[in-house]
Amino acid sequence: MTSPSPSWSGFSASLRWEVIRWVRSRRVFLLAVPVVAGPVGSLLAFLYLKVASSDTAGLLGVLVVGALSGLVVLDLCALSIGEELSRRSHGPLLLLPVRRSALYAGRATAVLGATLGAYGIGALEVLELAHLLVPGSGSQVLALEPVHVALGMLAFLFLLGAVAFVAALVTGSASEALGLGVLAGFSVSVLLVYLLLERALTLAVPAGLAVAGAATLLLGLRTYVRMDVGGS
Amino acid sequence: MMPPGAVLSLEKVERTYGENRALAGVSFTVHRGEAVALLGPNGAGKTTTFRLLTGLVPPSAGSLEVFGLDPFTQRSHALSHVGAVVGSPGTLPYLKVSDLLEHVGRVRGLPRAQVLGEVKRAAGEMGVSAHLGRALGSLSTGQERRVLLSAALVGDPEVLLLDEPTLGLDPVARADLRGLLKDLVHQGHTLLLSTHLIEDVGPLCSRVLFLKNGRLEGDEPVTSPPDGAIRLRLRFRIEVPEEALRLTLRPWGIAPSPVGPGYVDLSIPGGEGAQVEVLRALVASGAPLLEAERLQDDLTQRYLERIGREEE
Numbered sequence: 001m002t003s004p005s006p007s008w009s010g011f012s013a014s015l016r017w018e019v020i021r022w023v024r025s026r027r028v029f030l031l032a033v034p035v036v037a038g039p040v041g042s043l044l045a046f047l048y049l050k051v052a053s054s055d056t057a058g059l060l061g062v063l064v065v066g067a068l069s070g071l072v073v074l075d076l077c078a079l080s081i082g083e084e085l086s087r088r089s090h091g092p093l094l095l096l097p098v099r100r101s102a103l104y105a106g107r108a109t110a111v112l113g114a115t116l117g118a119y120g121i122g123a124l125e126v127l128e129l130a131h132l133l134v135p136g137s138g139s140q141v142l143a144l145e146p147v148h149v150a151l152g153m154l155a156f157l158f159l160l161g162a163v164a165f166v167a168a169l170v171t172g173s174a175s176e177a178l179g180l181g182v183l184a185g186f187s188v189s190v191l192l193v194y195l196l197l198e199r200a201l202t203l204a205v206p207a208g209l210a211v212a213g214a215a216t217l218l219l220g221l222r223t224y225v226r227m228d229v230g231g232s
Numbered sequence: 233m234m235p236p237g238a239v240l241s242l243e244k245v246e247r248t249y250g251e252n253r254a255l256a257g258v259s260f261t262v263h264r265g266e267a268v269a270l271l272g273p274n275g276a277g278k279t280t281t282f283r284l285l286t287g288l289v290p291p292s293a294g295s296l297e298v299f300g301l302d303p304f305t306q307r308s309h310a311l312s313h314v315g316a317v318v319g320s321p322g323t324l325p326y327l328k329v330s331d332l333l334e335h336v337g338r339v340r341g342l343p344r345a346q347v348l349g350e351v352k353r354a355a356g357e358m359g360v361s362a363h364l365g366r367a368l369g370s371l372s373t374g375q376e377r378r379v380l381l382s383a384a385l386v387g388d389p390e391v392l393l394l395d396e397p398t399l400g401l402d403p404v405a406r407a408d409l410r411g412l413l414k415d416l417v418h419q420g421h422t423l424l425l426s427t428h429l430i431e432d433v434g435p436l437c438s439r440v441l442f443l444k445n446g447r448l449e450g451d452e453p454v455t456s457p458p459d460g461a462i463r464l465r466l467r468f469r470i471e472v473p474e475e476a477l478r479l480t481l482r483p484w485g486i487a488p489s490p491v492g493p494g495y496v497d498l499s500i501p502g503g504e505g506a507q508v509e510v511l512r513a514l515v516a517s518g519a520p521l522l523e524a525e526r527l528q529d530d531l532t533q534r535y536l537e538r539i540g541r542e543e544e
Binding site for chain 2: 014093
């Protein structure tokens with residue numbers, strides 16, 4: 001006999017479940033993309049473009065790592081609960097005596113924590129590489145500090161992951177969630193470029209992106225808590 | 233308020249999905265240690281009843297209780313002693329069987345040291361211990377179904393809610409699974425089972441609820457005839473020599489009756505356990521089975537009277 005599972009058990013088991021799924025499906029290697037391919041790609045870009053200043057190199061590197069991380073974030077977040085819904089394998093888990101909010105929080109923490117963590121490591125690597133390999137300061141004044149861009153990118157990726165994660169819940173399909181995530185990424189990128197050109201890209205923008213991501217996750221929690229297992 | 237000894241109780245429960253009324257004023261109670269079948273055709277409201285009992289959806293009207301609690305508003309407490317399989321769940325093919333069962337144990341909050349032991353016990357109950365290290369995608373339908381039932385058994389819940397557990401299984405796998413479920417009932421588990429297969433009911437349950445178009449058409453004892461009265465009639469094409477078939481059947485004292493060139497009928501007496509044993513021996517001997525028919529018993533007759541023939 002078991003007593004009702006405390007929320008912590010549900011949270012930690014759910015977090016572990018996500019990791020086991022990455023390991024068994026070999027998707028865990030995707031997390032190496034921002035950490036390994038990001039710096040390598042950035043290095044090639046520094047050399048090919050003969051970047052003169054370390055700030056420009058850092059900015060370029062953060063954008064390369066961010067773009068690669070975006071793909072990983074979208075993929076893993078869309079496949080998190082979305083894959084289970086597509087295969088109808090969520091039923092046995094939703095019938096367990098545990099708060100669904102704890103299960104949801106565990107899944108979201110694992111997938112967003114790991115993908116954003118991988119981005120963070122990749123971003124730190126390229127910023128360090130930029131300083132080591134491109135020592136010149138250059139004469140050009142950049143519109144944005146590389147470190148600010150790196151932090152802003154974190155908020156952008158958080159929103160992207162949250163959209164893909166929740167879209168999978170709402171549509172019940174990982175592939176549709178991936179499509180919606182790409183669409184969201186494109187729309188937000190266009191908005192960011194516009195704000196940059198208008199010189200309105202202030203600190204409030206990444207903060208707004210992070211708040212939008214958190215709001216999206218809360219919306220997903222509402223859906224998950226009420227989710228049925230299907231059937232006739 | 234639930235009657236003493238009751239673990240599940242529905243009182244005038246209704247459930248509508250838009251214009252469709254899936255359940256219309258259903259009332260019944262399941263007591264501790266009972267094995268009850270919810271029998272009805274597709275669309276009768278069986279899965280809806282299970283969804284209500286597992287707190288997946290609230291009732292549109294009426295009330296229901298699981299261990300005296302509302303399963304929709306107090307899910308985690310109401311379901312703490314319940315193991316359930318509802319609908320036709322799938323699995324993630326790349327996961328190992330043990331991954332799924334261990335996860336269920338952890339979510340149920342079992343102490344870490346107990347999880348592995350509990351997984352082995354639950355897998356053993358359903359005869360899938362040998363498959364713990366296998367990928368879920370490599371299992372047959374019957375094995376996968378047993379793994380899902382094992383998942384429902386992790387934590388040793390007192391009440392089992394099993395929605396169509398034998399659906400889609402071949403006759404031998406179905407009989408095997410019935411045997412395993414029967415063992416669980418003998419161990420004292422309370423069982424509520426939904427099915428549209430009459431042959432699932434007799435060997436497992438003591439009480440049957442007839443459900444049709446969301447209404448309860450009957451709540452009565454199964455009163456299965458004694459084992460010896462149930463006969464299984466089988467028709468085989470003889471590709472093995474008839475003498476070999478006679479030799480295979482000799483231990484059970486069953487004689488094949490020729491019914492035409494190249495065909496024989498067998499009538500196997502005894503309970504399900506004995507019949508499964510004979511069937512296994514026949515399948516192992518390579519005799520191709522053409523027809524299998526359980527001779528109509530009292531329950532079939534009652535089903536036809538209450539549910540009729542116009543189902544689907």
